[in-house]
Amino acid sequence: MIRNWLLIGLLAASTYLSRIIGLELMAGRKMSPALRSYFHYVPVGIISALIIKQIFVPTDGRIVISLPVLVACFITFVAMKMFKMFLPSVVVGVICGLFIRYLLNA
Amino acid sequence: MDEKKSVRSGLIEALPLAIAIAAYGLSYGVLASQAKFGLAETVGMSLLVFSGSVQMVTVAMLAADANLTNILFTTVLLNLRNLLYGAALAQGIAPAGKWRWLLSFGVTDEPFVLGSARFKRYGPDPLYYAIVTGTLYLAWIISSLSGALIGNRMDPQQWGLDLAFPVTFMALLIPGLKENPVIATALSAAVIAVVLEYFFSGNNFTLILTGVLSPLIGLYVKRRFRHD
Structure with missing residues (x-):
């Protein structure tokens, strides 16, 4: 509990600092286009890695593909591409993943 | 700048985004409760x-x-x-004086998009920015609370809430995958993460290393496409 609040406090401080530093110190300064692009790509890289870490699960010292997660992600990918609606795509993805889990356990 | 106009425009333009943000907030609330966060911690x-x-x-x-x-x-x-958002918004918020320290709390993706578009057309307008940030902030808090209340009452496995993590991230990722460098970043991140997980299964550095390295591939692709 205390650990969680400590984490929240540190995240709040570091996030606020990143906001105020940009506003106060970086305004008017020229930044290279490459650095700008790099900053924009970082979240894409981290989110992709998070998805991979959920699909490839370490089990007994080796990695195993979680079929329900893989299918759920694929269906969400297709749903987002087709309908471009966040919440319905998430719900459809979860339902498909659950269905695969049900089939695997049947 | 007409204050009534700023308030009205801020509310009208922030409302559709507030609904979208509420969807994310709902997901966050559910996911946080799955990560053993209490109600107060989730909303806090x-x-x-x-x-x-x-x-x-x-x-x-x-x-x-x-x-x-x-x-x-x-x-x-x-x-x-x-850092980029703050630098880009600085002039538009500057007339707020010391209040800009409070307004800087809204330096994040969605207010940046609305704020920068507004400042470009009408010049500095801190009131507009305050209304946008306040509306989105309220939507985020209320939806987080709702998500946490829902998440606490469900069995994660039975309702597939454990699947909500990867699926939510996938839904967050897809809209941004439009340009080749971004796609290259995502694909290279996937490859780097798989390799790291394969050779160092369950390690703690996959996210950090992938987050640092994969954007370099994106940059490489961007340069290559520019020169070709």
Whole structure:
């Protein structure tokens, strides 16, 4: 509990600092286009890695593909591409993943 | 600048985004409760941090038993883009004087998009920015609370809430995958993460290394396409 609040406090401080530093110190300064692009790509890289870490699960010292997660992600990918609606795509993805889990356990 | 106009425009333009943000907030609330966050902690993080990507990644890493240092380092990487947003918004917020320290709390993805478009057309307008940030902040808090209340009452396995993590991240990722460098970043991140997980299964550095290295591939692709 205390650990969680400590984490929240540190995240709040570091996030606020990143906001105020940009506003106060970086305004008017020229930044290279490459650095700008790099900053924009970082979240894409981290989110992709998070998805991979959920699909490839370490089990007994080796990695195993979680079929329900893989299918759920694929269906969400297709749903987002087709309908471009966040919440319905998430719900459809979860339902498909659950269905695969049900089939695997049947 | 007409104050009534600023308030009205801020509300009208922020409302569609507030609905979209509420969908993310709902997901965050459910996911946070799966990461063993209590109701107060879930809402507290939304109140104090107010950053969808940072909060989502944090609860996902907590659910995967990541340590504090790794979470902090990863979120610092995520926050780098706020430096750009702040620099771009500085002039538009400047007339607020010392209130800009409060308004800077709204330097994040969605207010940046609305704010920068407004300032470009009409010049500095801190009131507009305050209305937009306040509306989106309220939507984020209320939806986080709702998500936490729903998440606490469900059996995660039975309702597939454990699947909500990867699926939510996938839904967050897809809209941004339009340009080749971004696609290259995502694909290279996937490859790097798989390789790291394969050779160092269950390690704590996959996210950090991938977050640092994969954007370099994106940059490489960007340069290559520009020169071809």
